[in-house]
Amino acid sequence: MVVSNPPEDRIPVIVGVGEFSDHPKELTAGLEPLALMIEALKRAEQDSGAKLLKDIDSLDIVNFLSWRYTAPEKQLSEKLGINPKHAYYGPVGGESPIRYIHEAAKRIARGESQVAAITGAESQGTATKVERAKVDLPWTPFAKDAPEPLRGANYQKPMATKLGVAKPVTVYPFYEAASAAHWGQTPREAHRESGELWSRYAGVAATNPEAWIKKAYTPDEITTPTPDNRLIAWPYTKLMVANPMVNQSAAILVTSLAKARAAGVPEDRIVHIWGGASAEEPRDYLDRDQYVESHAQNAVLKVAMDLVGGSGRNFGAIELYSCFPCVPKMARRTLGLGSDVQPTVTGGLTFFGAPLNDYMAHAACAMVRKIRAGTKTGLLYAQGGFVTKHHALVVSKDAPKQPLAQDTNVQADADRNRKPVPTYVTEASGNGTVESFTVIYGRGGEIEHGVVILRTAANERTLARVPVQDQATLAFLMDPDKTPVGSSGAISTAGDGVLEWRKAP
Template identity: 70%
Template sequence: MSPSHPPADRTPVIVGIGEITDRPSEITDGLEPLVLLVEALKRAEADSGVKWLGEIDSLDVVNFLSWRYREPEQLLSSRLGIRPKHVYYGPVGGESPIRHLHEAAQRIARGECSVAAVCGAEAQSTATRAERAGVTLPWTPFAHDVEEPKRGAAFQKPLAVKLGVFRPVSVYPFYEAAAAAHWGKTPREAMAESGALWSAYSQAAGENPNAWLKRRFTPEEITTPSADNRLIAWPYTKLMVANPTVNMGGALLLTNLAKARAAGIAEHRLVYLVGGASAQEPRDYLERDQFVESHAQNAVLTATLDLAGGRAEAFGAIELYSCFPCVPKMARRTLGLGADVMPTVTGGLTFFGAPLNTYMTHAACAMVRKLRGGVKLGLLYGQGGFVTKHHALILSRDAPSEPLAQDTSVQHEADRHRGPVPPFVTEAGGQATVESFTAIYGRDNEIEHGVVMLRTEDNSRTLARVPAHDRQTLAHLLNIDRSPIGSSGAISRADDGVLEWRVG
């Protein structure tokens, strides 16, 4: 007996994808995010071959950071001449495009809407160029009275902010160092893995016509510091971190299977949504139990893997979020993927480009192209914050046999594995061991200071500085052949009141 399928009018399908990469020669010719959104949606409509834009009754807009608008979702609706029943401007988060896509499909499955759009855009390259040149852009006026969305420092402890470990580039190294030591890798081996992994992402970017950087970088180019590839926060160089200075827009159009067929869209152009999962970690990263893995990431990827029959080999194409190397390195271990598996269909946030929250919109477009090209099953995994928010989604060339599930949260599973969280203290003395660490560099490739995350003698957690003049301790931390994780040293208090740590 053949498997039953959900009703065609409750089966969500992706019918159109659109992308635009804007590289203006003159600053004032750069397109603002709102214009990029409209163009991406028009391209998605053209890709589908059907006039959908006037029928959109569900619209999700990924959060902007390069330009500030007052009610951008309403501005976009007005420009499109539509009044969707559901219209939503999302919060900050790199996982948000996948969540928007998943939730739009769930609305179609519930019969709440029949045509949905998910879109995002940024113009950080033009905005940055204009600011540096003192040029006023002829865009929709910047909404100065709209509050900037909270992120980064707003959710972290004052000591983390004071020590400079409240930005993604200086927080992810804590996971990088702790996880590598947990896996039994020396820093040199961990760096080699990052270089090879990032080189694979650059290879995919070189094949993506929408990428910002269209060439393959060798592992050595990626990991070797230079004037053009400076160290930012140990062990990450410029070519190992997300590149937000791009101008890009992306959009996807969804409808139900019955409507798509009635519109005459060929079956091989339709992409189905099988299901996925979501979970998150505490927003304050210092309130987590450890840094060798993410329980939320594990729970999300394991649940998604179960939907594919428990075998990662079922995925013919994969997109593992790639703001920093530790994220896909952890993810592929959870999935049981070997180093030979291509981790991206898009090119990664360094090489394809990181249009801030909306990279995964482009990843979803790239995945649709793969599925239309013959791949049967694809995995999209996005994350946001500081390894904080996680969402994964499976796309398929074939119709699923079960209705799209409405409950995606696997938070209970993530919480079940979470161990006791050590109390965070700002007063400490005596000996303490290194839980993780990084070093923050200036633009001259010189260390500004090191930062160690410590466990004290009573197993409390704290942060401490290693001043630039303490060459012995810095050499201990940055030894390429031996991890300092677990090593012991003495805590003292500096004249400015900040704790400092010295090895030995």
């Protein structure tokens, strides 16, 4: 079957990328997200070598949490003097920048758009310092009537919230422990892999002009707890989690190939969008079948590999989402890549910085520069929520062999591999087997308590606490040379009604 090439006004290409990092000399001189996005868009236009901002007919804004606006897509459009047919401000999700690029490309392929802009920004570094200093900012007034973004604790089970395992930094450790045990690693071996992987992210950030932290940390510096690198939730230290205290913005301009050439974009600036896929896990992590892999992650990465001949080794460069080490560790195994993988072109959410939902917009900028410099194909893999939302996108200097697909949701493939989900219960007794666990630390470095996900004798799932007084069980959980996953112990009910677990004698 011969596939005809689409006309150039239906071929989507990335033509401009722009980034900005705001390091104000005075606290109140820090820029708000709207101003940061405008700066990034101007830089993206300059990068393209053509006048394109006035022709934007599609605008997607990544959700920001450091400041709240009423209809930010309208406010930004007004400031730019544009009236796009498509103007969208999306929900929380670290995958959203890649999804928006992909959706913009599909609109161009359908003939609905010719110039699309994707942008986002955060000013959390300034906003946090200002709140602590109790001073006012000369920003657009905070929109108290705007909807509050829906975040994890809003939809997790009450016991998860009560035990402190309803936010990313305390949920991802469950995947870390379970996956390491599944791969046959001791906790020490898994921790070493995380440190070596994170050190590679840090090394790239050290050379990225837009990175927030430009230090090439060693694996031991990353994994060893110190007063400046405290444990947050076992086994993750501060240098192993995302750093949101940044002021950063990014913008990507996507046009049709016809528009790019008509506007005078130099050919060496043009990067083609080959395609990708999206899929999700159940929103509540306690409603999933297991914590050793993500079926949604596997499904979207398989589509990406199929676009380059079926192997992850065929990518010239990759960006694996890096909020916590378990995510790229799972992804590199699905891609068939070794432990020596170079997982980033950007620097990672710890070291480059994590402008909350917008990191992957920066990753797209870095990947475009990499492709322009001679790398043939690149993979952008993004993730959001609690290993929840997944999106992969393949970009290349070369034109794709097939027209851009419109049906890119692979949820059915993800769901097909899902095993039965255990019933969640809040009452249990008898023996419980550890499915996964973490230990939560206070800001002073002290242990607050442990949390275990258990399977009961009836194969039901429940959450239980390990109180700080039970030093023997806590030491058992954190033994670096033997995983507690799969171990049995006694379930009891404490005076406050919370289930507790103690290791078997």
